[in-house]
Amino acid sequence: MRVEISFPMNAKPDSSSVELHGAASHGASAIKSKLRRAITTGVYTHGDRLLPERELAESFKTARNTIRSALQQLEEEGLVVRRAGSGTFVNYIDKLPDPLMDLNDSLSPLQLIEARFAVEPYVTRLAAINATQHDLENMQVLINRLDACGDDKDAFTLLDGEFHEQLARCARNPLLLNFFQQINRIRSHAQWRAMKEEILTPVQIAAYNAQHRKLFDALAQRNVAGAVQIIRDHLEKAKSDLVGADSS
């Protein structure tokens, strides 16, 4: 499987992460972090081949040497294996912590949406109230990157997760953020990946992105009720898309 991830520089953990500013925002280490995160969160799975170094370089808008430096470090960490003439392959057997491991097996897609229905509207309410100007700037960046990812499903999935996590961050509640991160980790796992392939057509991606932008506008205007309604619509759409794909 050829997995595409679109570029960019811009990170966190890490992140993460104000401009007091971002850490590791330049260079090979930033790229290493991004790729590692993509691998450990399940955007790539064991055996997937990464893009060729030359394409990664173009995608990250950096030199091939820089990409190579990042990949070399990932190889030393044992996260990837590289073979001349063949490519760079993910070598990472995902092992979730116990409680989540169990969950991942026993949770149906609808139950996941259900949990999001429980948490996200209230989080959105808090976000609309508490988001700082800086939060909004971060979110703006993510939206632009989402728009830019076109029909690249993997890039969209990763960024969509980051977007919703950033939303949770705006709520200024570490426990709720923690809930969100759990949701994201489950979302990025195997059975969901398959689902994603079914559902995410370019048209759907565009539709989701339109909702992201509307949500951002509502947050920026401190329109609490509006923002909550939009996130409900967003989840409703995700739910109906899911049911549609499931029954087809």
Add this chain to the structure above:
Amino acid sequence: MRVEISFPMNAKPDSSSVELHGAASHGASAIKSKLRRAITTGVYTHGDRLLPERELAESFKTARNTIRSALQQLEEEGLVVRRAGSGTFVNYIDKLPDPLMDLNDSLSPLQLIEARFAVEPYVTRLAAINATQHDLENMQVLINRLDACGDDKDAFTLLDGEFHEQLARCARNPLLLNFFQQINRIRSHAQWRAMKEEILTPVQIAAYNAQHRKLFDALAQRNVAGAVQIIRDHLEKAKSDLVGADSS
């Protein structure tokens, strides 16, 4: 990409994020304090590279010399390491392993209530829809035991947690149940137990138990809207009790 970190993720929503760019406090020592706080509170984590001195200077609207003076002091404190040609890196190792322990330290009582406001109403909705007869019987037993515990604060706290967990069980959603268990775990920690001592008078216990029973009745009658309203009242009461105890 520049990772933007929202600063006050767990701190009180007071000055921290405002101070970051506040023009009010000039001087190297002020900048040093801000950076140190950013590091020790986890905005930057171990190994992260700070922005280049020149960019920090611009960001703080100050001269590079001033930034350097602040960084030098941080270096003397051992909080950062600087390498010519490379950058300034955070050197701060603190305990991080148990994510929940982490939360327990950084979560304010109000933030916990906030999280419950996010999750419990929807869970109650699902519970009202999905609860089986067997669930209701279990809940009935818990209510009886709650009634029986009189003014025993510890017993009440424990059973109250079980009651809410049973409620979550009725929702038939393992992820939401997991969220609840996390909430309960935090509730049972030291600082919360102390809080309980303040709040839980026999009168309050009786009031909570009355709400438990009303909630049970609504569930038994499949009165979804009613059950949701009762849990909201329940949380609202818990919140105002908390605020009351806090201000006294």
Add this chain to the structure above:
DNA sequence: GTAAAATATACCAATTCTGAACCAAAACAC
């Protein structure tokens, strides 16, 4: 007024990034 602090500017040295070329191994097309 004086001294300390902050600013502004220029240059140096260490490190990293870039851009390019070429090689070797694997995959592919025929």
Add this chain to the structure above:
DNA sequence: GTGTTTTGGTTCAGAATTGGTATATTTTAC
């Protein structure tokens, strides 16, 4: 099989970035 294409592996010189240092001027504090 043969030849072509793709892909990682290697090397190198020069540009760009970044902390380190020095000096002079301006502002602030007392």
